[in-house]
Amino acid sequence: MLVDFRPHTRLRGLREPVDFGATLGPVVSALTDECADLARVRVVADWVQYRANFRDPVSVRPVVADPGLDADPEDLELALDVRRCHGLGAEELRGLARTAIRGSDHVPLEGWGRTARSCIWDFNALYWQALDLWEQATGRTYEQALPGGESDARNRAGARELINELFAAWDRLAERNALPTELYVVELGVGNGSQARVFLDEFVAADAEHGREYYRRLHYLMCDYSGYVLELARKTVAEHDQHVSSFVLDATSPRTALGFLKYKVFLVYVSNVYDNLPTDEVAQLGGRTYGVQSRACLPRATVDELAAATATTPDRVPALVAKLLRLGPALLAEAAPDHFGGVDDVVAFWQRTWAALRLEERYVPLAGLDLHPVAPGISGESLRPLLEAGADVRMHVSNGAAASFVDTLTLLHPFGSLVCHDLFVTDVAAYRTRFAGPGKYDGSVVNWVNGTLLAHLGRRRGFDVHFAPFAHRDGTNIVTLTAHVRD
Ligand SMILES: C[S@@+](CC[C@H](N)C(=O)[O-])C[C@H]1O[C@@H](n2cnc3c(N)ncnc32)[C@H](O)[C@@H]1O
CATH class of the missing domain: 3.40.50.150 (Vaccinia Virus protein VP39)
Incomplete structure (x- = not known):
């Protein structure tokens, strides 16, 4: 098993230094609980400084040999956000890691693809297009x-x-x-x-x-x-x-x-x-070059909550999100009166969706860098x-x-x-x-x-x-x- 602990400066010098063993111990226990082949596991620990981000405290990134086949992944990367793991008890962290290894309960909003083409960029564009509505709702610029x-x-x-x-x-x-x-x-x-x-x-x-x-x-x-x-x-x-x-x-x-x-x-x-x-991401791991593919998704509990708030069923929530990205809040309020009482309701739906939005990731080998244009x-x-x-x-x-x-x-x-x-x-x-x-x-x-x-x-x-x-x-x-x- 390889461990790549990136925020190593956090291990000393701080008022409350990160305890390496307390972060990794429960995660390794979870891997053995779930009978993972440790020889094929990489644990990567980051300090995600953004309080709002697209990750769970523990997530799994499969390394897939052929994305076209539904085969088991070759290897597994277990990704930790040390900042958030640090505040958890050992059992809680072990539980989160076990859940992640078994497969997170996420509802995808799109298929796998290059991150630069993910719908997170449609959310980004929507934010700048409808900035007035967002700022009115949050009360800050x-x-x-x-x-x-x-x-x-x-x-x-x-x-x-x-x-x-x-x-x-x-x-x-x-x-x-x-x-x-x-x-x-x-x-x-x-x-x-x-x-x-x-x-x-x-x-x-x-x-x-x-x-x-x-x-x-x-x-x-x-x-x-x-x-x-x-x-x-x-x-x-x-x-x-x-x-x-x-x-x-x-x-x-x-x-x-x-x-x-x-x-x-x-x-x-x-x-x-x-x-x-x-932007996309690429990686060089063990002498091989990989593209990082991602897909935006929502935790199932959030989807249930959004469905209840918009008088629809959970399976229709992804379509409603897609419509929001296509039409924007003002038009969606007009186009979907059965789901939203007005623009404020759409903005609340948008902000709740965005806050919960996650990016699942996987590594796919690149046949050649020339096939992966930068621009x-x-x-x-x-x-x-x-x-x-x-x-x-x-x-x-x-x-x-x-x-x-x-x-x-x-x-x-x-x-x-x-x-x-x-x-x-x-x-x-x-x-x-x-x-x-x-x-x-x-x-x-x-x-x-x-x-x-x-x-x-x-x-x-x-x-x-x-x-x-x-x-x-x-x-x-x-x-x-x-x-x-x-x-
Ligand atoms: C964080 S703001 C920066 C504003 C200003 N330059 C500053 O430093 O305060 C980013 C700006 O880039 C614009 N922007 C983002 N993506 C863009 C794109 N693809 N094409 C043109 N403008 C874009 C946004 O609309 C927004 O006005």
Whole structure:
């Protein structure tokens, strides 16, 4: 039996250190109770720092040789959330582990598939589309759910630093009479517009000091896939409306709408968006490469509760959830009056479903990395150097972030840069020691971004890619990625 205990720093140094034996002992007992072949078991222990997440304290991930056959799994991975197991008594933990080994009582909402295609991303999109309804029901804004209670993108010193760098580049171009008349800045994933507001206010102040009238030539393009969010952001930057336009677009393919700006953009500004884009996971275990497949599901008890609340039968609940994702709360309230008294009831149904939502996972061998594209035009082969860099590892593919990043680079002016504040894993080894998602922030999904992969993709395309801890707030996990054309 292999034991991969990732949060090893939790074993000492804390006020209440984790007891390794107390976490693993009951789980091993449960495995022997259930007559598992211990030679074919891997126990993986993570510290899942997100209070809201998609996991049970103990879950089982089968390793299936052929997903098409209904055969017994080859091997078994038993996954522990040490944070939650830590608070349980030995018998309770043993009981949970036995139940998980026998097969959890979950109701699937979809078939097995790549996680980037799971319906959790439809929930994520619904959250941003219907943010007003969600926030009304919870009484708090999405920013309050972020670590630190607000986005680092609001940081004035950070914005000022970016603006000074822009001005320096523009001054150099102006000296050579090579500065274009129109100065484009693009922001992807604008949220409530606070980031844009801080940037534009600081821009005006810096421009007044600098004296070159760059603000007059500035075009700030706010881009998001949520019409509601864009409307919110437009109101926030109303004072700058002569210099701002907004675009509904998918951040994973910005060129679709912004192709006319190829090589023209001086700054693409992205904050807390890459960690919100769809991602798969892959793993290298015992010399073999696996794709992690998942399926969203609900505990049976929650399904019964949801059925009772919506005057339907448990077997119809998955269809009702699918309808919610297709129509959204307002239309569903109109389309299903027999199940919901109004929009508030639908929102309550949505929030209860989301809170209980779990992801079951399994490992499926990959016939070849080239058959598992990271994103359109980016072969899975780009993952090989990361997967084969050492011991066993499981990592995010960050498909959405990789697609967005590579597509965005094509928009940059030769003096332009992409600046992105986000949660990045910048060293593959970190995947062996920390949990990198998925977690839930209110109604949205969060996964740390595979920064090593992005850097590799950028460098192959002729860009310098750097990571630095976010410089303007202590104790934050936010890292700033900067990419610009290699000199
Ligand atoms: C966590 S908020 C970040 C907002 C802001 N940048 C900040 O730092 O506060 C994520 C934003 O990304 C947007 N978003 C998420 N996925 C997107 C996608 N695929 N295409 C475009 N926008 C997306 C959401 O609508 C939301 O506005």
